[in-house]
Amino acid sequence: MIRIDLHTHTNHSHGNDSVTAMFAQAKEKKLEVLGYSEHSPRPLAYAYAHEYRDHLAATFKEYIHSVQALKKNDAGVTVLLGLELDYLPKEKEFMNEARAAWPFDYIIGGIHFLDKWGFDAKSSDWSALSLQESFAHYEHYFHVVHSLAESGMANILAHPDIIKIFSVNRFHTWLKQSSSLELVRMALNAVKRNGLAMEISSAGLRKPCEEIYPGPEIMSIAAEIGIPITFGSDAHSADTVAWGFDELADYARKYGYASSVFFQNGVMHERTF
Numbered sequence: 001m002i003r004i005d006l007h008t009h010t011n012h013s014h015g016n017d018s019v020t021a022m023f024a025q026a027k028e029k030k031l032e033v034l035g036y037s038e039h040s041p042r043p044l045a046y047a048y049a050h051e052y053r054d055h056l057a058a059t060f061k062e063y064i065h066s067v068q069a070l071k072k073n074d075a076g077v078t079v080l081l082g083l084e085l086d087y088l089p090k091e092k093e094f095m096n097e098a099r100a101a102w103p104f105d106y107i108i109g110g111i112h113f114l115d116k117w118g119f120d121a122k123s124s125d126w127s128a129l130s131l132q133e134s135f136a137h138y139e140h141y142f143h144v145v146h147s148l149a150e151s152g153m154a155n156i157l158a159h160p161d162i163i164k165i166f167s168v169n170r171f172h173t174w175l176k177q178s179s180s181l182e183l184v185r186m187a188l189n190a191v192k193r194n195g196l197a198m199e200i201s202s203a204g205l206r207k208p209c210e211e212i213y214p215g216p217e218i219m220s221i222a223a224e225i226g227i228p229i230t231f232g233s234d235a236h237s238a239d240t241v242a243w244g245f246d247e248l249a250d251y252a253r254k255y256g257y258a259s260s261v262f263f264q265n266g267v268m269h270e271r272t273f
């Protein structure tokens with residue numbers, strides 16, 4: 001059984017539920033470790049059509065204090081203060097400030113933007129693209145994954161192939177090319193070399209791609225290289241805390257994994273599942 005969920009959001013960003021409601025659900029699901037990984041602030045130039053930035057900025061301190069208070073819970077749940085950092089290659093200074101602002105246990109590096117385009121928001125953005133344009137975005141994405149891994153800014157690579165969210169069939173066609181697999185391998189080698197873990201996320205099952213992040217080819221390469229894994233629901237509401245974890249456990253076991261990791265105060269710990 002997976003007893004660790006490191007990727008959760010709350011109503012301090014665009015989630016539905018409070019820090020305490022997420023905690024109550026984690027207890028219900030008998031989690032041993034619950035990590036909160038609220039979104040990071042983002043520079044103004046990077047914006048979604050439906051933006052939660054102002055609300056997040058206004059309540060971020062409250063988020064931090066709520067999670068810190070829960071660290072002292074008497075229910076035996078290890079509570080971790082994390083951050084899902086929007087990885088933006090041209091915004092190193094901004095990201096370093098966000099990371100240093102609070103004593104985070106761990107940082108999840110998540111890529112949601114290619115240049116100024118938030119690519120995970122609208123399926124219509126993708127249906128307008130030609131095959132070649134889609135392929136160019138996949139390539140760009142994995143170069144950014146490589147950059148994230150080399151940056152030293154994150155402990156965990158989030159939802160490794162979220163770029164497939166609205167075009168999963170095209171993405172698999174792209175992945176069949178040997179040059180694509182070489183690029184993915186280069187990015188994953190950087191993940192391994194820099195001591196990051198890779199997230200296995202059930203969020204993809206709830207999205208139009210209907211697939212675990214990452215898909216089989218990427219899992220095979222990660223397992224072959226020996227990249228440690230984490231598990232995340234990417235819950236944006238209490239009812240999806242630890243969602244799909246039986247399926248994630250079976251999936252990871254197929255690739256030879258029997259343990260996952262978490263980071264407390266930046267130090268990696270391993271647990272069997």
Ligand SMILES: [Zn+2]
Binds near residue numbers: 110111158159
């Ligand atoms: Zn994310």
Ligand SMILES: [Zn+2]
Binds near residue numbers: 007234
């Ligand atoms: Zn997330």
